[in-house]
Amino acid sequence: MQNLWLIPAFPLAGFLINGTIGRKLPKFAVAFIAIFCVMFSFAWTLKVYAATQSFITPVTEHYFTWIQSGQFRVGWDFTADRLTAVMLFVVTGIGSLIHIYSRGYMDHDESFARFFAYMNLFMAFMLTLVLAANYLLLFIGWEGVGLSSYLLIGFWYKKKSATDAGNKAFIVNRIGDFGFMLAMLLIVINFGTLDIATVTAAAPGKAAVTLTAICLLLLVGACGKSAQFPLYVWLPDAMEGPTPVSALIHAATMVTAGIYVIARSSNLFSHSATASEVVAYVGLFTAIFAASIGLLQNDIKKIFAYSTVSQLGYMFVGLGVGAYSASVYHLMTHAFFKALLFLGAGSVIHACSGEQDIRRMGGLRGKLPITFATILCAGLAISGIPPFSGFFSKDAILIAAYHHAPWMFWIGVVTAGMTAFYVFRAIFVTFFGTYRGDAHPHESPLTMTVPLVILGILSAVGGFIAIPKYLDPIFPAGEEGHAMGLVVVSVAAGIIGILIAGVMYLGRPRKESAPGPLYNLVYHKYYVDEAYNAAIVHPLIVTSRSVLWKLVDNAIIDGMVDGAAAQTRNAGNLLRKLQSGSIRSYAAWIVVGSVVLILAMGLTGAGR
Amino acid sequence: MSAPAGVPLTWFLVLSAVLFSLGIAGFLLRRNIITVFMSIELMLNAVNLTFITFSYQLKSNSGHLFAFFVMVVAAAEAAVGLAIILTVYKNRGTLNIDEVESLKN
Numbered sequence: 001m002q003n004l005w006l007i008p009a010f011p012l013a014g015f016l017i018n019g020t021i022g023r024k025l026p027k028f029a030v031a032f033i034a035i036f037c038v039m040f041s042f043a044w045t046l047k048v049y050a051a052t053q054s055f056i057t058p059v060t061e062h063y064f065t066w067i068q069s070g071q072f073r074v075g076w077d078f079t080a081d082r083l084t085a086v087m088l089f090v091v092t093g094i095g096s097l098i099h100i101y102s103r104g105y106m107d108h109d110e111s112f113a114r115f116f117a118y119m120n121l122f123m124a125f126m127l128t129l130v131l132a133a134n135y136l137l138l139f140i141g142w143e144g145v146g147l148s149s150y151l152l153i154g155f156w157y158k159k160k161s162a163t164d165a166g167n168k169a170f171i172v173n174r175i176g177d178f179g180f181m182l183a184m185l186l187i188v189i190n191f192g193t194l195d196i197a198t199v200t201a202a203a204p205g206k207a208a209v210t211l212t213a214i215c216l217l218l219l220v221g222a223c224g225k226s227a228q229f230p231l232y233v234w235l236p237d238a239m240e241g242p243t244p245v246s247a248l249i250h251a252a253t254m255v256t257a258g259i260y261v262i263a264r265s266s267n268l269f270s271h272s273a274t275a276s277e278v279v280a281y282v283g284l285f286t287a288i289f290a291a292s293i294g295l296l297q298n299d300i301k302k303i304f305a306y307s308t309v310s311q312l313g314y315m316f317v318g319l320g321v322g323a324y325s326a327s328v329y330h331l332m333t334h335a336f337f338k339a340l341l342f343l344g345a346g347s348v349i350h351a352c353s354g355e356q357d358i359r360r361m362g363g364l365r366g367k368l369p370i371t372f373a374t375i376l377c378a379g380l381a382i383s384g385i386p387p388f389s390g391f392f393s394k395d396a397i398l399i400a401a402y403h404h405a406p407w408m409f410w411i412g413v414v415t416a417g418m419t420a421f422y423v424f425r426a427i428f429v430t431f432f433g434t435y436r437g438d439a440h441p442h443e444s445p446l447t448m449t450v451p452l453v454i455l456g457i458l459s460a461v462g463g464f465i466a467i468p469k470y471l472d473p474i475f476p477a478g479e480e481g482h483a484m485g486l487v488v489v490s491v492a493a494g495i496i497g498i499l500i501a502g503v504m505y506l507g508r509p510r511k512e513s514a515p516g517p518l519y520n521l522v523y524h525k526y527y528v529d530e531a532y533n534a535a536i537v538h539p540l541i542v543t544s545r546s547v548l549w550k551l552v553d554n555a556i557i558d559g560m561v562d563g564a565a566a567q568t569r570n571a572g573n574l575l576r577k578l579q580s581g582s583i584r585s586y587a588a589w590i591v592v593g594s595v596v597l598i599l600a601m602g603l604t605g606a607g608r
Numbered sequence: 609m610s611a612p613a614g615v616p617l618t619w620f621l622v623l624s625a626v627l628f629s630l631g632i633a634g635f636l637l638r639r640n641i642i643t644v645f646m647s648i649e650l651m652l653n654a655v656n657l658t659f660i661t662f663s664y665q666l667k668s669n670s671g672h673l674f675a676f677f678v679m680v681v682a683a684a685e686a687a688v689g690l691a692i693i694l695t696v697y698k699n700r701g702t703l704n705i706d707e708v709e710s711l712k713n
Contacts, residue, residue, distance in 0.1 A: 582709055584636060591632055 002048045002059050004078040004131055007088065010037040010044075011123035018120065022113025031103040034116035038099050038123055042092035048080065054470070055085045060133060060197075067136075074194055077133035083474050086328055086467060087130040087260055090335045094252045095123050097451035101343055102244040104447035105350060115155060115242065122148035126253055130260060134194040135184050138261070142180065142225065145254045146173045152249060153241040162240040169234040176224015176231055176258075183217035186210070200267035208272060215268050215275030218261060219282070226258025228316060229286040232309045233529060239301040243346030246301060251308050251342050252335035259315045259331050266324045266475060280320025280404070284411055287313030289526075291418040295425075296523045299356045300345045303426045307382065308338055310419060314397055317408065323400030324475040329467040330393035336462045337381040337390055340455035341423070344375035347448055348430060353439040358429045365431040367441040370449045372431050374456035379427050381459040383420035383494040391491070392463035398490050399483055409486065413493045420497025428505040620661040627654035641693050641703045652682045 014037030022030050052059055058081035067074040080088070099119060106115050125148060129141025146169075154166030184194060190210050191199045203211060222228070227235035238250045249255070262269060262279065269276050287310045294306035311334050318327030349356055351368055365372045381388035384395065394416065402409035435441070443449065515523065524530075578589070627650055634647030656675045663671020697703055 584705065588636055591636070 001061065002051060002080075003044075004048065004059065004061050004080055005063060006044050007041045007092070007131065008124045008127035010040045011120040011127065013037060014120035015117050015124060018113050019117035022117055025113065027107070027112055030113045030116055031099075034120050035096065035099045035103065037120055038092060039096045041123065041127060042089075042096050045085070045088045045092055049085060049089075055080060055082045056473075058197075071192060072188065074134055074136050076137065077195075078131040079133035079197070080131060081474060082471055083260075083263060083328060084130050086332055086471070087256075088127070090256075090332050091123070091126050091130065091253050094335055094339050094455075095126075095248060097454055098244050098248040098252075098339065098343065101247075101346070101448050101451040102242075104445045105244055105346055106242065107445075109242075111155070115152075118148055118151045118155070119245075119248070122152065122249060122254070126257075129257055132196075134196055135187060135199075136194050138196070138264075139177075139180060139184065142221075142257060142261075143177065145249070145257060146170065146177070146225070149173075149238070149249050149254055152245040153238045155241055155245065159240070165234075165237040165240040169238050172231050172234040173224045176221045179217045179220025179224070180261075183214050183221065186214045186217065190214070196264060200265065203267045203271050206271075208274075211268055211272040212275045215265070215272045216278060218265060218268070219275065219279055222258030222262050222316075223282065224258070225261075226255050226312045226316070227309050228258070228282050228312065229289060230528075232286060232290065233532060235309055236302055236305040236525075239299070239305050243301065243342060243349060246305070247339045247342035247346065250305065251338040255308060255312060256315070256331045256335070259312065259319065259327060262316075262319045263324050263328055263475075266319075269319070270322060276320050276322065278320070280317050280401075280408065283313045283316025283318075283320055284408055285313070286310065287317065287415045288411055288418070289313075291415045291422070292522055293525045294422040295418060296519065297422075298359055300348065300358050300361075300426055300430065301342070301356055303358075303422055304338065304341050304345060307341070307419060307423065310415060311338065311382070314394065314412070314415070317401055317412065318397040321397075321400050321404035321408070323397055325468040325471040326393065326396035326400055328471060328475075330390075330397055332465070332467055333381065333389035333393040333459075333462050336455055337378040337388075337459040340374055340378040340452065340459050341382070343448070343452055343455065344371050344378065347371040347444045347452065348375075348441075350444055350448070351439070351441040352437055355437050355439060358426055360437040361430045361435070362433040362437075363431070363435040364441055367435075368431075368443050370443060370452060374452040374459075375427060375431075377456040377459045379423045381462075382423050383498060384416055384490060385494055385498075386491060387461075387463065389459050389461070389463035393467075395487050395490055396468065399486055402483065402486055413490050416490055417493035417497040420494040421501045424498045424501035425505055428501055432506055617661065617665055620657060624654045624657040624661070627651075627657065639704050639706060641696070641705050641708070644705055645689050645693065649682060649686070652678055 014034050017033055018025075018030055022033075025033075048059065049055065058079055060077060060079040063076045063078070065073060065075050099116070102115065102119065106112055109115060122145060125141045125144025127141075129138055129145060132138035132141055150166045150170040153169050154163045156162045187194060187199055190206060191202055193199065220231075224231045235250060235255065239246050241250070269279065290306045290309035290313060294303050294310065297303045297306060311330070315327045315330050315334070318324070318330060347368065348361065348364060348371060351364065351371075352361055355361065377388065381390035384391045398409055398412045398416070401412055444452075521527070580586075631647045631649075631651030631654060634650065635644055638644055638647065656678050659671040659675045659678070661671075663669065663675070693703070696708055700708060702708070
């Protein structure tokens with residue numbers, strides 16, 4: 001017994017403590033409880049890792065039976081294999097760093113305890129998600145992280161835009177969740193169980209069309225959670241939340257849940273070529289689509305948000321072409337450098353007193369040296385420059401894509417160039433030139449810079465953690481073959497992207513040229529939000545107002561309820577006349593009643 | 609034992625009904641509380657007469673028992689009722705039942 005349940009239980013305890021009595025505790029106690037609980041999860045993961053010889057065989061633990069209905073059984077079971085281990089280390093490790101960072105970042109916030117309570121709640125659900133041994137338990141974690149995400153996006157609930165963004169994230173995720181639920185129903189019907197190990201073991205014997213349906217529905221769920229086209233729209237808006245939230249939930253961990261589910265169900269996907277192909281297409285399109293939007297954004301967090309969408313697209317490509325371990329590899333390195341980019345952005349925003357527009361920054365290199373150095377590491381990593389971490393994982397995906405279909409590789413390379421361009425555009429505009437804002441930028445406190453430095457080191461050398469080799473027992477490696485030419489091409493794309501950004505944004509300020517129609521199209525994010533509003537949201541609101549509200553609710557439902565009330569009142573008015581309060585009239589009624597009764601008995605002969 | 613000669617059962621019952629109806633009429637029509645109170649006593653005793661008649665006719669003690677119960681209740685009622693009437697008169701200075709109607713409204 002490795003007591004895996006302790007891993008999510010501790011953050012849950014932290015949530016309960018900070019959520020109930022946190023407001024009365026001093027700040028250091030709140031932060032200590034929250035950080036300690038997450039670090040404990042990390043430590044316990046390490047302990048289990050050591051005790052099981054790096055999860056060489058999966059650890060499965062049964063705690064209690066949750067649902068029992070005939071043959072169908074769902075237990076509260078946790079399982080941990082090497083894939084889980086990678087997720088556990090990423091979630092608890094980066095989670096710990098971001099919790100420490102939040103201590104400094106949220107210092108001046110009045111809802112300090114609420115913030116840490118939600119963060120711990122998120123950790124508890126995320127760890128439940130990755131440890132779950134069956135789809136239903138996984139779904140609890142899945143919904144739970146959605147809930148925490150909603151709570152944290154709308155954390156500053158006095159801001160209308162923040163609550164709107166929270167609602168949007170929740171509602172868009174519901175669409176994905178619906179797909180996930182249908183997938184679970186199909187699994188129950190076809191496999192008779194929700195146990196992931198049993199399902200994946202039984203997958204080869206099932207009809208291809210069944211597997212494809214299940215996989216496509218799982219993909220819908222994954223698209224919602226991992227912000228893939230067409231359900232990615234919530235993620236850029238989710239940047240309304242505090243920056244540590246964007247780093248932890250909307251860059252490093254929660255958005256990788258979709259990747260995790262597909263990787264976890266890899267046996268289903270590898271038996272359905274159609275579904276895998278769709279996964280790859282969705283990922284590829286999302287990657288280049290989001291990267292192109294990222295090119296022209298001016299809000300530093302929005303740039304990184306679109307970058308996240310794009311990088312998640314990369315991971316989907318990896319999953320689609322069967323390079324599961326490469327995807328998980330990229331998931332991990334992306335967690336390092338994207339969390340770092342967001343935390344760095346948070347440090348910059350903190351320094352500039354809440355300013356997020358890169359046009360109102362500039363020249364921060366000298367004022368925020370640590371932030372600059374670490375963000376540069378992350379930038380080089382995401383651009384795929386060797387030997388930074390992103391290089392290894394991105395190339396693993398691109399090479400696998402090349403072996404699957406060369407054109408996918410070329411689109412991936414173009415995306416890589418665009419990625420390098422927009423990240424370095426943000427870095428150059430923010431850190432070089434002269435300062436254009438009115439705040440007095442200052443370096444962040446130690447609680448914020450220490451996590452930055454640790455993540456900086458991980459972004460630089462994290463690629464040497466040989467994830468594909470570690471995951472070999474779970475995802476048998478396909479053809480590896482380090483194609484030197486392909487590597488050179490993708491690295492060149494990254495370098496060219498950086499150089500173009502340098503030419504355009506370093507040195508003298510760029511003249512404003514009149515924007516062309518293509519520029520406008522991209523600048524307005526291809527009008528996707530507007531299209532969704534016109535096609536779905538607006539008709540829905542209009543129908544709700546005219547039909548559901550005015551007709552169904554006001555006329556029919558209210559009519560019935562009000563009608564029942566009115567009839568009751570009328571009847572009451574009538575009966576009320578009897579209750580005159582005069583004893584004599586009561587007596588008279590009694591007499592009348594008795595006479596009627598006696599007459600009736602006499603007439604019907606009941607008395608005889 | 610048989611019924612007293614020449615007085616059939618029906619007479620007792622008719623007398624009882626007449627007394628009861630008089631009681632009702634008095635209760636409904638009179639204004640003075642004491643008269644109303646006496647009407648109630650009249651009705652109770654009309655019922656007692658019926659009980660005794662049937663008890664005598666059927667050679668059963670139950671009717672007697674009931675009659676005694678009713679008498680006890682009537683005695684208690686007389687005690688409480690007269691006390692209430694006295695208090696009402698002391699407080700309101702009237703015995704007109706139509707003026708004692710605080711239950712109304």
